[in-house]
Amino acid sequence: MIIPLLKGLATTLKMALSKPITLQYPEEKREVSPRWRGHPELTIDADGTRRCVACTLCLEVCPSNAITGIEAGEADDHGKYPVAFTIDLQRCIFCGFCQEACPKGAIKLNNLYELAQYDKKLLVLDIERATQSKPQLRLGDWL
Amino acid sequence: MNLPLLIVVSVLKIAVVMGVLLTCVAYTVLLERKVLGFIQLRYGPNRVGPWGLLQPVADLIKLMFKEDFTPPGANKYLFLMAPVITAGAAFLPFAVIPFAGNILPPEITFYGYKIDLTVAALNQGVVADTNIGLLYIFAMGSLGVYGAILGGWASNNKYSLLGGLRLCAQMVSYELALGLSVIGVIMLAGSLSTVQIVEAQKSIPFIVYQPLGFVLFMVAAMAECGRTPFDLIECENELVAGYQTEYSSMKWALFMMGEYTHIIVASAIATTLFLGGWHGPVLPPFVWFMGKTFALVFFFIWVRGTFPRFRFDQLMQLGWKVLLPLSLVNILVTGAVILLIKG
Numbered sequence: 454m455i456i457p458l459l460k461g462l463a464t465t466l467k468m469a470l471s472k473p474i475t476l477q478y479p480e481e482k483r484e485v486s487p488r489w490r491g492h493p494e495l496t497i498d499a500d501g502t503r504r505c506v507a508c509t510l511c512l513e514v515c516p517s518n519a520i521t522g523i524e525a526g527e528a529d530d531h532g533k534y535p536v537a538f539t540i541d542l543q544r545c546i547f548c549g550f551c552q553e554a555c556p557k558g559a560i561k562l563n564n565l566y567e568l569a570q571y572d573k574k575l576l577v578l579d580i581e582r583a584t585q586s587k588p589q590l591r592l593g594d595w596l
Numbered sequence: 597m598n599l600p601l602l603i604v605v606s607v608l609k610i611a612v613v614m615g616v617l618l619t620c621v622a623y624t625v626l627l628e629r630k631v632l633g634f635i636q637l638r639y640g641p642n643r644v645g646p647w648g649l650l651q652p653v654a655d656l657i658k659l660m661f662k663e664d665f666t667p668p669g670a671n672k673y674l675f676l677m678a679p680v681i682t683a684g685a686a687f688l689p690f691a692v693i694p695f696a697g698n699i700l701p702p703e704i705t706f707y708g709y710k711i712d713l714t715v716a717a718l719n720q721g722v723v724a725d726t727n728i729g730l731l732y733i734f735a736m737g738s739l740g741v742y743g744a745i746l747g748g749w750a751s752n753n754k755y756s757l758l759g760g761l762r763l764c765a766q767m768v769s770y771e772l773a774l775g776l777s778v779i780g781v782i783m784l785a786g787s788l789s790t791v792q793i794v795e796a797q798k799s800i801p802f803i804v805y806q807p808l809g810f811v812l813f814m815v816a817a818m819a820e821c822g823r824t825p826f827d828l829i830e831c832e833n834e835l836v837a838g839y840q841t842e843y844s845s846m847k848w849a850l851f852m853m854g855e856y857t858h859i860i861v862a863s864a865i866a867t868t869l870f871l872g873g874w875h876g877p878v879l880p881p882f883v884w885f886m887g888k889t890f891a892l893v894f895f896f897i898w899v900r901g902t903f904p905r906f907r908f909d910q911l912m913q914l915g916w917k918v919l920l921p922l923s924l925v926n927i928l929v930t931g932a933v934i935l936l937i938k939g
Contacts, residue, residue, distance in 0.1 A: 458903070465902040469634040477639070 490547045491565040493520070493540055495584045496558065503584060504559035507535040511551035511560050519545035540583045542568060542576040561585075598711060605718045610691075613723055617690055621856045622652035627890075628856075628897045635901035656849075664845040667752055674750035679843065679850035682743030686857035688736040692729040693864045694791045696721025696874050696881040721874065721881065722791055729790035730782065733865060734775055737820065741767045743854065744829070748839035759838025762908070763822065763829035769912060770819035770826075773919035777812035780805075780930040781869045794873030801872030808926045810870045812919055814895075817862040819915065822855065824900040828908055863892035 476483055485491075493511075495503050507525035524537035551560045563585070570576055626641065626648065633640025641648035666675055700719040704711050713719040726732060741764055748760020782788060784805055785796040796802075803810045819826040829838045840851045867873060867888040874881035876888075906914065 461902045462898065465635045465898060468637060469631065469898075469901075471637065473634065473639050474637045475639050 485564045485566065487564075489562075489564040489566070490549050491563040492542050492545060492547065492568060493551050493560050493583075494563050495535075495538065495580070496561050497585050503534065504557045505535045505538070506557055506559070507533045507538075508556065510554045510556065514550045514554040516548060516550060517544045517546050519543075520551060535580060538580040538583055540578040542578065543573060601711060602718065605713075606723065609723050613690055613695070614687070617687065617857065617860065618853075620860055621853055622656070624856045624860060624893055625655070625852070626651050627893065628900070631894065631897045632901050635898075659846055659849045662845040664847065665842075667842045669752040670842065671750040671752070674746050675842075676847070678743045678747030678750060679847045679854070680743075681746065682740055682854035683850040683857070685736050685739035685743060686854040686861060688739075689733040689861045690864070691723040692726060692732055692790050693861070693868055694720065694722035694725070694794050694873055695864075695885045720791060725789060725791045727787070727789050730778065730788045730793075730869075733790075733861075734771070737774075737861075738767070738771060740854065740858065743851075744839045747843065747851070751839070751842035753842050756839050756841045759829055759841065763839060766819060766822070766826065766829060766911060766915075769915035770816045770919070773812060773915060773923050774816035774820055776920065776923035776927060777809050777816055778869055779923075779927045780809040783927070783930055783934060790868050790873075794868055794875065797872040798875055801870060801875070803870040806870060806926070806930070808922065809930075810866070812923050812926065813866055813870065814892075815914075816919060817866065818896065818899065819911070821858040821862055821896070823859065823896055825903040825906050826911060827900075827905060828911060859893055859896050860889065863889045863896065866892055 495505050498504055507523055509523050512520045512523055519541045520539070521541065522537050522539040523535055525533045526536040528534055547562065549562050552562055555561075568576075629651075630640035630648070641651045644650040644654045666672060698719050699721045700713050702713055702719055704713060744763045744767075745760040748756040748758070748763075751757070781793060781802050784802055785793040787793060787796070793802075818824075822829045830840075840848060843851060864885075867885060871888045871892075873888075874885040876884035879887075
């Protein structure tokens with residue numbers, strides 16, 4: 454009758470002496486999975502230009518109309534590229550359809566998850582703010 | 597006898613003891629939250645100050661600014677009296693608990709007058725060395741029941757009243773076992789004075805002679821304090837804290853202070869009666885006393901983090917059918933052995 458009680462005490466003491474598993478969130482961030490669906494971004498090439506060809510497939514597939522206002526410009530080699538591109542994070546449902554639809558791997562969901570803002574306007578990304586700035590945050594091209 | 601000196605020294609001692617005790621109570625709350633946190637693989641409070649050391653201050657400020665609500669239909673005077681009785685009855689036993697041996701020389705010369713400090717134990721580390729020390733402790737311990745049951749009744753809430761009744765039943769049942777478990781110590785020491793009991797343990801603490809008495813005392817003390825596994829009176833996670841449901845702000849804080857003071861007092865009494873009080877090698881007596889007391893406080897918290905709660909019938913069965921007979925057997929065996937050895 455006494456031994457199970459002592460066993461219980463030993464277990465709790467062992468737990469008390471082991472390291473807590475708490476993640477102290479604002480100071481320590483959790484590493485997200487590589488397939489994490491953060492917000493969509495326009496990826497950049499090795500030379501730093503956008504891969505987007507302004508085909509508007511992502512705009513067509515987007516179920517919540519988060520992607521709007523794609524305007525195409527013409528390059529010297531007659532290739533299309535976007536001059537305007539709007540991603541509205543208030544509307545985005547992080548479904549990843551745009552990433553699937555894109556033939557060039559030009560729009561991808563990154564792994565950012567702290568997306569809250571005090572000002573709604575900050576959540577509407579224009580083409581500059583929708584462009585990838587941290588290369589390590591994206592999925593590989595093979596995904 | 598020098599009356600002004602008696603008053604001055606006693607008041608000083610009371611002030612120091614109360615100050616240290618209240619600080620200890622505040623930090624016992626933090627200790628409990630920390631230890632429970634570590635047991636559950638968490639950190640516990642660590643935001644206020646380094647390692648959360650200022651948490652008690654933050655708690656105090658929060659409690660002071662809370663609304664002090666008296667439910668309509670409550671008996672205002674008793675509603676106010678109940679926490680005062682609980683906290684007061686919890687603090688009072690510390691008057692006779694010796695925390696150190698001699699803290700002053702037996703005689704001092706003051707402007708040419710020789711002053712005898714051995715009068716009324718002025719030179720010893722205890723507020724009052726009375727020859728009924730233990731009786732006084734148990735008398736004060738029993739008074740705590742009044743606070744709880746008055747609080748439950750004055751709240752004008754049937755659940756509070758039921759909580760108070762539960763507490764009353766539990767306290768009365770375990771007070772018997774608590775009182776009887778220390779009889780062995782009294783027989784060995786031959787005195788009710790706490791100072792003399794500690795002095796009788798100079799070479800060997802009584803836990804060696806009275807292991808069963810110590811276990812019985814600890815179990816009964818946990819029940820008296822209303823601690824897990826005997827915390828049916830509160831059942832924080834099922835009922836809404838029993839008799840203190842309707843309390844808020846500093847009145848609630850007084851109940852809580854009373855509760856944590858009970859833990860410290862119970863540990864201090866166990867230290868005094870069984871673990872040899874302030875006696876110990878190398879370190880100063882006060883450090884030994886505090887160390888032993890807080891080791892037992894840690895044990896209380898450790899037990900809370902480990903065991904589930906009893907059912908009420910199991911509680912009563914343990915009290916009346918196990919602890920009470922065992923403590924009687926303990927007295928019988930102790931008496932027989934003393935008779936055999938001393939002839």
